[in-house]
Amino acid sequence: MPESPSEDPSGLIPQRGDKNLWEALVPVLVFIVVNRFVSLLWAIVAATVWSLKVTFQRLRRGHPIGRFLPIVTVGIIARGVVGIITDSEAVYFGIGIGIKASVGLVLIISVFLKRNLLAIYAPLLLGFPERITSEMAYKKAMNHIAIFIAFAQFSSSAFDIWLFNNASVDGYLIIRFFVNWPFTTIVILGSFFYLNRRLNVIQGFPGIAQLMEEKFATKDPDEEHR
Numbered sequence: 001m002p003e004s005p006s007e008d009p010s011g012l013i014p015q016r017g018d019k020n021l022w023e024a025l026v027p028v029l030v031f032i033v034v035n036r037f038v039s040l041l042w043a044i045v046a047a048t049v050w051s052l053k054v055t056f057q058r059l060r061r062g063h064p065i066g067r068f069l070p071i072v073t074v075g076i077i078a079r080g081v082v083g084i085i086t087d088s089e090a091v092y093f094g095i096g097i098g099i100k101a102s103v104g105l106v107l108i109i110s111v112f113l114k115r116n117l118l119a120i121y122a123p124l125l126l127g128f129p130e131r132i133t134s135e136m137a138y139k140k141a142m143n144h145i146a147i148f149i150a151f152a153q154f155s156s157s158a159f160d161i162w163l164f165n166n167a168s169v170d171g172y173l174i175i176r177f178f179v180n181w182p183f184t185t186i187v188i189l190g191s192f193f194y195l196n197r198r199l200n201v202i203q204g205f206p207g208i209a210q211l212m213e214e215k216f217a218t219k220d221p222d223e224e225h226r
Helices: 018-037 040-060 066-086 089-112 117-126 136-166 169-199 208-217
Strands: none
Touching (some): 018 169, 066 089, 089 117, 117 136
16 A cells, blocks of 8 residues: 555555665665664654655656656655654654555545546556446446555554554564555555456456556657656
8 A cells, every 4th residue: 555655665566676675665774773873853854865865766767656756755745844843753654644544535535426536547557548448347346446445545554553552663664564565565466456357348358468568568768768
């Protein structure tokens, strides 16, 4: 599930194996070390600065942050500023937990308002043509996935709250990272497999993998080097 930017700047399943896992783990280690030997305030500063650095590096490498980069950046800075002002572990980590739960709530609301955000924005990533997104099978499957992800967000938030109340700061960061990373991966992969199976009823559907390959194969070569 979407992690707090200052703790997991990748926000995606690792695309380069150990390198991306390391990028996501470094802010956690930076926070732990600086918090233990200096102070909470400087730990927040260090983790925030490192997360911003990784975020912009991902952009320069052409990773799919795209139009959401300004939102991610503002979120990282705002959370860091609030954490510094309050000098409170509960506030700093609570913001991330609150964002995670809010994402789940927004997904559910969007489904009930018949404006499913996942259904709207999935074609940008997966390359679904209109002939697929206009099918009822697609809309129903995306509604199911949105609700599934929303409850996964709630479950992850509840776990974070329990862990924060029952572990040290170091333990919270380390356990949370190594629990949420595989949990997020399982939820995303499970959603992909479910969507692929449900869309097989659409005549001529080639499979999600092929559509994504076609999407990136037709990507502007100049854009890839930006």
